[in-house]
Structures are given as C-alpha cells and as structure tokens.
Amino acid sequence: MAPTPRPRIDPSRLRSRLWFDNPDNPGMTALYLERYLNYGLTQAELQAGKPLIGIAQTGSDLSPCNRHHMELAKRVRDGITAAGGVAFEFPCHPIQETGKRPTAALDRNLAYLSLVEVLYGYPLDGVVLLTGCDKTMPACLMAAATVNIPAISLNVGPMLNGWSRGERTGSGTVVWKARERHAAGDIDYQQFLDIVASSAPSTGHCNTMGTASTMNALAEALGMALPGSAAIPAPYRERGQAAYATGQRIVEMVWEDLKPSDILTREAFENAIVANTAIGGSTNAPIHINAIAKLIGVPLTCDDWERVGYDIPLLVNMQPAGAYLGEEYFRAGGLPAVIAELIEAGKIHADALTCNGRTIGENCREARTWDREVIKPYSEPLRERAGFLNLKGTLFDSAIMKTSVISREFYDRYLSNPNDPYAFEGRVVVFDGPEDYHHRIDDPALDIDENTILIMRGAGPIGYPGAAEVVNMQPPGALIRRGVLSLPCIGDGRQSGTSGTPSILNASPEAAAGGGLALLQNGDRIRIDLNKRQADILLSDEELARRREDLAARGGYPYPASQTPWQAIQRAMVEQLSEGMILRGSDAFQKVAQT
Numbered sequence: 001m002a003p004t005p006r007p008r009i010d011p012s013r014l015r016s017r018l019w020f021d022n023p024d025n026p027g028m029t030a031l032y033l034e035r036y037l038n039y040g041l042t043q044a045e046l047q048a049g050k051p052l053i054g055i056a057q058t059g060s061d062l063s064p065c066n067r068h069h070m071e072l073a074k075r076v077r078d079g080i081t082a083a084g085g086v087a088f089e090f091p092c093h094p095i096q097e098t099g100k101r102p103t104a105a106l107d108r109n110l111a112y113l114s115l116v117e118v119l120y121g122y123p124l125d126g127v128v129l130l131t132g133c134d135k136t137m138p139a140c141l142m143a144a145a146t147v148n149i150p151a152i153s154l155n156v157g158p159m160l161n162g163w164s165r166g167e168r169t170g171s172g173t174v175v176w177k178a179r180e181r182h183a184a185g186d187i188d189y190q191q192f193l194d195i196v197a198s199s200a201p202s203t204g205h206c207n208t209m210g211t212a213s214t215m216n217a218l219a220e221a222l223g224m225a226l227p228g229s230a231a232i233p234a235p236y237r238e239r240g241q242a243a244y245a246t247g248q249r250i251v252e253m254v255w256e257d258l259k260p261s262d263i264l265t266r267e268a269f270e271n272a273i274v275a276n277t278a279i280g281g282s283t284n285a286p287i288h289i290n291a292i293a294k295l296i297g298v299p300l301t302c303d304d305w306e307r308v309g310y311d312i313p314l315l316v317n318m319q320p321a322g323a324y325l326g327e328e329y330f331r332a333g334g335l336p337a338v339i340a341e342l343i344e345a346g347k348i349h350a351d352a353l354t355c356n357g358r359t360i361g362e363n364c365r366e367a368r369t370w371d372r373e374v375i376k377p378y379s380e381p382l383r384e385r386a387g388f389l390n391l392k393g394t395l396f397d398s399a400i401m402k403t404s405v406i407s408r409e410f411y412d413r414y415l416s417n418p419n420d421p422y423a424f425e426g427r428v429v430v431f432d433g434p435e436d437y438h439h440r441i442d443d444p445a446l447d448i449d450e451n452t453i454l455i456m457r458g459a460g461p462i463g464y465p466g467a468a469e470v471v472n473m474q475p476p477g478a479l480i481r482r483g484v485l486s487l488p489c490i491g492d493g494r495q496s497g498t499s500g501t502p503s504i505l506n507a508s509p510e511a512a513a514g515g516g517l518a519l520l521q522n523g524d525r526i527r528i529d530l531n532k533r534q535a536d537i538l539l540s541d542e543e544l545a546r547r548r549e550d551l552a553a554r555g556g557y558p559y560p561a562s563q564t565p566w567q568a569i570q571r572a573m574v575e576q577l578s579e580g581m582i583l584r585g586s587d588a589f590q591k592v593a594q595t
C-alpha cells in the first residue's frame with residue numbers, strides 16, 4: 001500500500017523567506033540578501049520560493065574519515081538543485097576520532113553547539129548532515145533534534161576492507177590485536193605500524209562495526225538516513241548515487257514539513273536499540289542515542305537499553321564481534337536485510353516513519369540477505385541474547401557491559417563457576433587515568449594475576465575531560481606471554497567500538513563526580529554478578545562511609561587542570577555518560593526553530 005502523501009506547505013511558509021523576502025522589513029531583507037548575491041546567486045533563486053538547503057560539511061583534511069564528503073557534497077548539491085532547491089554548503093567543527101587530543105568526544109558537544117547556532121541563525125529550510133566518523137553523526141543529529149528543521153543524514157561510508165598477508169585487517173580491531181603481538185615481542189615497531197596501516201586502504205570511515213558503522217546504521221534505523229545508504233563503502237559508485245538521492249529527498253522533506261520530531265519517536269529509538277544488538281554495535285551507542293533522545297524530548301535510559309535490547313541476538317558477523325568487514329556487510333544486504341529479519345521476528349516497530357516518507361516496515365520488509373555467512377537468520381544467530389547489560393551497585397549507578405564480545409576464554413575463566421554462574425570476585429588494581437596505566441602496568445610490584453580486576457578511573461566526562469576510550473586495558477606483558485590475553489576491566493571512561501573486550505564501562509557517576517570508583521584502593525575486593533546486574537565493593541557500609549568522608553575532606557577525587565577554555569566550560573556543565581553526556585540544560589531548547 002502506498003503511503004498517504006503528506007500535505008505540502010505553501011512557499012510563503014518557508015523559513016528562509018524571513019531573511020530573503022520579507023516585505024514588512026525591506027531594510028533587513030536587502031541587508032540579508034545583497035551579500036549572498038555577490039558570488040553569482042540571483043535574486044530569483046533566493047526569492048522564488050525555492051527551499052534553501054544547508055549541507056553540513058564535516059569533512060576536511062583534518063578529518064580524513066569524513067574527507068570524502070568534500071566530493072560527495074557535489075552530488076548532494078546536484079540532487080538539491082535537480083529537485084528545485086538551492087544548496088548552501090558550510091563547514092562544521094572537525095571531529096576526527098583518531099586525531100584529536102585529548103579525545104574527540106570532548107568536541108561532540110562543541111560541534112553540536114556550533115551546528116545548532118548555524119541551523120537556527122541562518123536562512124536554512126532544511127539540512128543534509130554529512131556524517132561518518134564516530135562523533136559526527138551524534139553531533140549532527142543532536143543539533144537537528146534541538147533545532148528541528150527538516151534534516152536528513154548521509155554517511156560517508158566505510159573504507160574498503162583492509163588486508164595483510166591474506167587476512168582481513170579491520171580498523172581499530174587490528175590495533176588491539178597487533179599491540180598484543182607487539183607487547184609479546186612477536187613483531188617490531190615498524191611491523192606493528194605496517195599491519196595497522198593495512199586496515200586503512202581507501203577513503204572512508206572505520207570498516208569494522210566500530211562506533212562509526214554503528215552510529216550510521218542507527219541513523220538509518222532511526223529513520224534519519226535513506227534506507228540502505230549507511231553501509232555503502234565510501235569509494236563505491238552507489239555512495240555517490242545515495243548522495244544525489246539524499247539531496248533530492250531533503251527538498252521534498254521541506255515541502256512535506258517532515259521534521260526530526262516526526263521521525264525521532266520513542267518507537268524509532270527502540271528500533272535503534274534493537275538494531276544495535278543485532279549488528280553488534282558499539283558501547284558508545286547508548287551515550288549518543290540517549291543524548292539525541294533527550295534533545296528531542298523522548299525519555300530514554302540505560303535501563304531501556306537492557307530491557308529492549310538485551311534479549312536480541314547478534315546477527316551480523318562483522319569485527320569486532322565477528323569475522324567480516326564493511327564490504328561483505330554491504331554486499332550481504334546491509335541494515336535493511338538486518339531489519340527485515342527483526343521485523344519477521346516481531347522486534348521492530350514497523351510503523352515508525354522514516355525520512356523517505358515511508359515507514360521502516362515499508363522500506364525493509366522485503367529486503368533480502370544475499371550472504372548468510374555475514375547476516376544470519378534470526379533463528380540461527382551468531383549469539384543469543386547479545387545486548388548490553390546495565391549494571392548497578394556500590395561501584396556506580398550505571399555501567400554498560402557488551403555481552404556479544406565475551407570470549408570463550410573469558411567465559412571459562414570468570415563466568416563458568418557452577419556454584420556461582422555469571423559472577424566473579426577479584427582483587428582490584430586501580431589506575432588513575434590512562435597515563436598512570438601506561439606508566440605502571442608492567443610494574444611487578446602490582447602483582448597482577450588472573451584474579452585481578454583492572455580499574456580505570458579519572459577517565460569520565462569530567463575527569464579526562466570528554467571521557468577517554470581507555471577502559472579496555474591490556475594485561476601486563478608477563479601475563480600475556482603466559483597466555484592471559486584479557487582481564488576483567490571496569491572504568492568510568494569509554495571503550496572504542498572496535499574493541500572486542502567485554503569491559504564494564506561508561507560507569508556513572510564517574511570518580512570525579514563522586515562515584516563509587518573514587519573510593520577504591522589497591523587490594524580491595526569487588527564482586528560482579530551479571531545475573532543480578534550488580535557490581536559491588538566488598539567492604540562494610542561503615543568503611544565505605546569513612547572513605548567517603550575522607551574523600552570529601554580531601555576536596556573530592558582530583559583530576560588534572562583544564563588546558564583550554566572549552567575543557568573548563570564543558571566540565572562545569574556536562575552530565576554523566578549514562579545521561580548522554582549532554583550539556584546540562586541543553587534539553588530545554590527543543591524545537592528552537594519553531595519558537
């Protein structure tokens with residue numbers, strides 16, 4: 001059944017008319033108009049009732065993951081023009097995951113703020129959001145949620161598959177593997193660099209199911225990107241064609257007045273959570289998706305992630321949870337094929353509206369899977385119940401564990417005790433930030449063995465600042481040489497989506513905000529019980545109270561001084577990872593373009 005067409009708005013209702021064609025205020029109109037004519041635009045283009053469409057350019061030489069958007073934007077522009085719109089491309093604050101110190105996550109809210117100002121303050125009727133690298137989709141969709149003008153996102157696409165000596169090398173994931181071999185002395189520094197570089201063979205973002213592939217798949221699951229567009233590898237011809245179609249479509253979205261608030265509903269967010277489990281998505285997803293939800297006014301918590309997402313199976317066989325990379329995933333059918341499986345299993349709200357004006361059910365129900373090695377049927381998944389657990393206790397109020405990356409080795413060593421299944425206790429060794437870890441991890445005095453739990457604190461949104469991706473800590477070299485490749489890790493920082501370590505992370509509140517991790521001392525014992533979703537310090541209430549008083553008397557958990565004005569501003573305003581790490585109060589500005 002064809003969807004009922006939405007009524008079209010009258011050109012007099014275009015937002016851009018307030019700037020460029022406002023007879024009530026000829027002085028301002030002339031002032032607004034004249035400078036946009038100076039490079040060749042005509043008065044007719046700006047006053048003929050054509051939608052003016054922004055192209056939010058996140059690519060640049062400083063952001064190589066998104067750099068291909070500098071080419072793709074031309075095809076977006078062609079599509080906008082062909083559909084009767086006028087394109088205005090503008091730069092966004094760069095957020096390169098692998099290039100920004102101290103961490104790209106510090107800049108997500110900065111990019112969000114600046115994009116809100118652009119979308120709100122300039123004559124734009126709609127916007128194409130050029131996304132890709134990890135934080136670019138979140139920053140862009142957060143801004144679209146706040147301003148609520150018609151918006152559509154276009155991913156830059158993953159790089160081609162990486163190969164080294166006949167084996168697939170996936171972005172990020174190969175780093176974690178190669179650094180184990182480097183630490184064990186199997187390969188030297190140059191061999192280490194060569195193996196890692198092999199994972200980046202072309203333009204595009206990470207080719208694993210890291211945070212970029214995850215967030216862009218979720219943009220599609222939310223309905224904010226054209227169906228089938230997220231997984232197309234960056235250099236493929238289909239990528240340019242999707243750019244053209246996206247440009248065409250945003251013009252229609254303006255005429256249909258199809259806004260983010262029409263698409264980003266509770267149902268859409270639940271669809272994204274379900275999809276995230278099925279694709280083996282990143283532990284960064286709850287942070288960013290919760291942030292977008294808050295900004296559009298939909299309540300969403302980490303409990304929702306467990307309730308809606310935990311029981312869903314893992315269907316996509318892609319690194320780090322599986323074996324393959326972006327090219328195979330695209331050829332197997334990409335997200336629409338995954339959604340089709342989930343619809344058949346009754347796990348998707350099929351009536352959720354998407355940016356092409358159709359529901360996600362209409363878009364994906366008939367999608368086929370072309371390679372069952374890469375996208376599994378719902379009835380024969382790679383792993384059952386593959387979602388996130390949300391743990392609580394005296395260590396923190398919320399921390400996420402990605403169960404789909406629990407290895408056989410990890411399960412056997414820590415979770416398989418028949419008298420205490422899915423629970424373990426251990427002695428902690430505590431590190432205060434990543435530098436402390438790097439300096440001391442190989443110190444024999446720490447006496448780290450198989451029963452040690454590594455703690456990373458001081459790595460949250462305030463402590464680091466921005467929250468560092470450092471919780472997946474490698475054991476000391478001596479332990480690795482004995483074959484112990486991973487230890488349980490817990491921390492108030494984040495972890496790269498490309499890492500296959502089952503850490504307990506995003507702990508909120510962080511140590512710097514008075515969370516339980518701040519009370520730990522080397523040698524304390526803690527207990528993790530996955531069945532009960534509990535994570536506790538094995539100390540008496542009196543001892544915990546005494547330590548809490550001590551900490552307060554010392555002025556709280558110490559962290560390094562801010563090095564830039566933005567670090568200081570964000571630290572004073574930022575909420576915790578479980579709350580989406582948004583700036584306090586930013587959710588009070590929903591739909592600013594309507595006011």
Ligand code: FES
Pocket residue numbers: 065096097098132133134171205206210212
């Ligand atoms: Fe940019 Fe992975 S580093 S997408």
Ligand code: MG
Pocket residue numbers: 097134211469495496497
């Ligand atoms: Mg990352």
